[in-house]
Amino acid sequence: MPSTVVPGSPPVDSASPEAARRHTIGGRSGASTSPPAPPDRTYPGQAGIAVLCALAGAVLIQLGCASGPADLVVAGRTVVNPIVAAVIGVVLLDETGAPGVAS
Numbered sequence: 147m148p149s150t151v152v153p154g155s156p157p158v159d160s161a162s163p164e165a166a167r168r169h170t171i172g173g174r175s176g177a178s179t180s181p182p183a184p185p186d187r188t189y190p191g192q193a194g195i196a197v198l199c200a201l202a203g204a205v206l207i208q209l210g211c212a213s214g215p216a217d218l219v220v221a222g223r224t225v226v227n228p229i230v231a232a233v234i235g236v237v238l239l240d241e242t243g244a245p246g247v248a249s
Contacts, residue, residue: 192238
């Protein structure tokens with residue numbers, strides 16, 4: 147294969163992987179154009195807390211079903227579930243931006 151020449155840079159033999167890896171367009175080297183990695187927003191023990199909360203919720207639902215009519219349990223869960231989900235989203239996941247806007 148013929149060598150490739152980019153204006154302003156030395157020719158590169160396309161058959162040589164080492165030469166192609168060292169070659170940069172325009173003679174620039176070392177600069178990375180990839181975006182920075184997002185910050186790590188996980189907390190130690192987060193999975194354990196999630197399992198503990200799931201178990202506590204299951205126990206509370208079972209206690210509610212054992213002590214009262216099922217329609218009240220379902221109604222209570224229907225009201226409380228989105229409230230708890232919103233609190234978890236704001237506190238743990240930092241979801242405070244407007245809809246459609248990345249923070």
